Amino acid sequence: MDGNLNQNDISHVVEADRAHIWHHLIQHKPFETAEPRIIVEGKGLRVWDQNGKEHIDGVSGGVWTVNVGYGRESIANAVRDQLLKLNYFAGAAGSVPGALFAEKLIDKMPGLSRVYYCNSGSEANEKAFKMIRQIAHKKYGGKKHKVLYRDRDYHGTTIAALSAGGQDERNAQYGPFTPGFVRVPHCLEYRAQWDLSGEEYGKRAADAIEEVILAEGPDTVGGLCLEPVTAGGGVITPPLGYWNRVQEICKKYDILLHIDEVVCGLGRTGTWFGYQNYGIKPDMVTMAKGVASGYAAIACLVTSEEVFESFKDDPNDKMNYFRDISTFGGCTAGPTAALENMRIIEDENLLENTVKMGARIIDNLHNLAEKHPVIGDVRGSGLFCGAELVKDRKTKEPEDEKSVQAVVADCAAQGVLIGATNRSLPGLNNTLCFSPALIATPDDIDQITDAVDKSLTKIFGN
Numbered sequence: 001m002d003g004n005l006n007q008n009d010i011s012h013v014v015e016a017d018r019a020h021i022w023h024h025l026i027q028h029k030p031f032e033t034a035e036p037r038i039i040v041e042g043k044g045l046r047v048w049d050q051n052g053k054e055h056i057d058g059v060s061g062g063v064w065t066v067n068v069g070y071g072r073e074s075i076a077n078a079v080r081d082q083l084l085k086l087n088y089f090a091g092a093a094g095s096v097p098g099a100l101f102a103e104k105l106i107d108k109m110p111g112l113s114r115v116y117y118c119n120s121g122s123e124a125n126e127k128a129f130k131m132i133r134q135i136a137h138k139k140y141g142g143k144k145h146k147v148l149y150r151d152r153d154y155h156g157t158t159i160a161a162l163s164a165g166g167q168d169e170r171n172a173q174y175g176p177f178t179p180g181f182v183r184v185p186h187c188l189e190y191r192a193q194w195d196l197s198g199e200e201y202g203k204r205a206a207d208a209i210e211e212v213i214l215a216e217g218p219d220t221v222g223g224l225c226l227e228p229v230t231a232g233g234g235v236i237t238p239p240l241g242y243w244n245r246v247q248e249i250c251k252k253y254d255i256l257l258h259i260d261e262v263v264c265g266l267g268r269t270g271t272w273f274g275y276q277n278y279g280i281k282p283d284m285v286t287m288a289k290g291v292a293s294g295y296a297a298i299a300c301l302v303t304s305e306e307v308f309e310s311f312k313d314d315p316n317d318k319m320n321y322f323r324d325i326s327t328f329g330g331c332t333a334g335p336t337a338a339l340e341n342m343r344i345i346e347d348e349n350l351l352e353n354t355v356k357m358g359a360r361i362i363d364n365l366h367n368l369a370e371k372h373p374v375i376g377d378v379r380g381s382g383l384f385c386g387a388e389l390v391k392d393r394k395t396k397e398p399e400d401e402k403s404v405q406a407v408v409a410d411c412a413a414q415g416v417l418i419g420a421t422n423r424s425l426p427g428l429n430n431t432l433c434f435s436p437a438l439i440a441t442p443d444d445i446d447q448i449t450d451a452v453d454k455s456l457t458k459i460f461g462n
C-alpha cells in the first residue's frame with residue numbers, strides 16, 4: 001500500500017471522510033460506529049483499503065467501470081501530457097484527442113457516424129431523450145415525443161433519466177417524474193410473464209413492446225431505450241429471438257432505437273458493444289463507464305448520420321441544431337484517456353480474454369449451482385455475470401436482500417469484492433454480480449468463485 005501515508009495520515013483521512021463525505025448509495029448510520037471503507041490504492045485487478053488489506057476487485061471499481069484495471073501508467077502519462085498542452089475548451093470548438101477518439105470509436109461502430117461528448121451515463125441518456133423530442137418537434141409537430149423504456153432497466157440518476165427508470169426502488173420518493181416516458185415489460189425468462197420458452201419467449205417479450213406502442217398510438221412514440229444486457233436490474237441477457245423482433249418493430253413504427261451501453265460499452269461482454277452480440281442496428285448509442293475505465297470522466301452519445309442530418313437540414317432556421325450544452329464535455333482528459341484505453345484493449349487482446357474468462361466464471365457458477373441449491377439461475381455475457389439466489393428452486397421465491405448482502409460482506413472479509421443488485425426492485429434484490437476487469441486471469445476468476453463457494457456454505461449451510 002501507499003508508502004507515503006502513515007497511520008496518523010490514514011486515521012485523519014478516515015475521520016475527515018466520516019465528518020464530511022456523503023457517500024453514494026449507502027446508509028450512513030453504521031459509520032457512527034464503524035469505519036467507512038476507503039480505497040487507497042489499486043494495481044491490476046487488486047485494490048488496498050485504509051488498513052492495508054488487499055482485495056481482488058470482482059466489480060471493476062464497484063460499478064463496471066475500471067475495465068483495463070488499475071495503475072495504468074500509459075493512460076496517466078497521456079492524460080498528463082494532454083492537460084499540459086490543452087486541458088479544456090468548450091465543445092463548440094474541437095480538440096485533437098476529441099477528433100481522434102471519435103474517429104477510432106466510429107471505426108468500431110459500423111452504421112453510426114457522430115459522437116457527442118459529455119460527462120456521465122445519465123447525461124448522455126438525457127441528451128438522447130432531448131434529441132428524440134427535438135426531432136418530434138421538427139418532423140411531427142411535437143406529437144411523436146414519447147420514449148419507451150423497459151421494466152428492470154436503469155438509465156441514470158437525474159429526474160428525466162429516472163423517469164425512464166424501470167427499477168421501482170431506485171425511483172421511490174423521487175417523483176413526480178417527467179411525462180412522456182412509458183414502460184414496457186422486461187424480457188427475463190427466469191421470471192416468466194408468458195408460458196413459453198426459448199425463441200418463442202423472446203419474440204413474445206418483444207411483441208409486448210408492440211402492444212404498448214399500439215396502446216399509446218404509434219404516432220406518439222419517438223424512441224425506444226433499452227440496455228443490451230440489463231445490469232443493475234439483475235444481469236438479464238435477452239432471450240433468443242428478442243432483438244430481431246425489437247428491430248422490426250422499431251422499423252415498422254418509425255421509432256428510434258436507443259441502446260444504453262453505459263455498462264456494456266467498450267468490451268465488457270467480449271465485443272466492443274453489447275448490441276453487437278445481437279446483430280442490432282441502433283440509431284443512437286450511449287456509453288460512459290468503461291469508455292476510459294474511470295481514468296477520466298467521459299460519456300458519449302453516438303448517432304447515425306441520419307439522426308445528425310435531421311438537425312442541419314435548414315440552416316436558415318436559427319433553432320435548427322441540437323441546442324444542448326455540456327461544459328465538461330470539452331475536457332480533453334476524457335478522450336485522451338479513452339484513446340489509450342482502447343489501444344490497451346486492442347493490444348492486449350482483452351476482448352478475446354473477456355470471452356474466455358467470462359465462460360470460465362459461468363462454468364464455475366454452474367458448478368457452484370450443483371452444490372448450492374440457493375443458486376436459482378446463472379446468467380451473463382462476457383465478464384458481466386450474475387447468479388440469482390432463491391429460497392426454493394421450484395417456487396423461485398427470491399432470497400432476502402439481507403442474506404444476499406451477507407454473501408457480499410463475507411466475500412469482502414475474504415478479500416474478494418463482488419456486487420449484488422441492491423435497492424433496485426422491490427423483493428427482487430437477490431442477484432450476485434460479477435464483473436472483474438477484462439484483464440482477469442483464470443486464477444483470479446477461480447479466487448472469486450472459491451470465495452463465493454465458502455460464503456454460500458457459511459450463510460446457507462450447503
Ligand SMILES: Cc1ncc(COP(=O)(O)O)c(C=O)c1O
Nearest residue numbers: 120121122154155156262263288
Ligand atoms: C445502464 C446504465 N445506464 C446509465 C447509467 C448512469 O450512468 P452515470 O452513473 O454515469 O450517470 C448507469 C449507471 O449505473 C447504468 O448502469
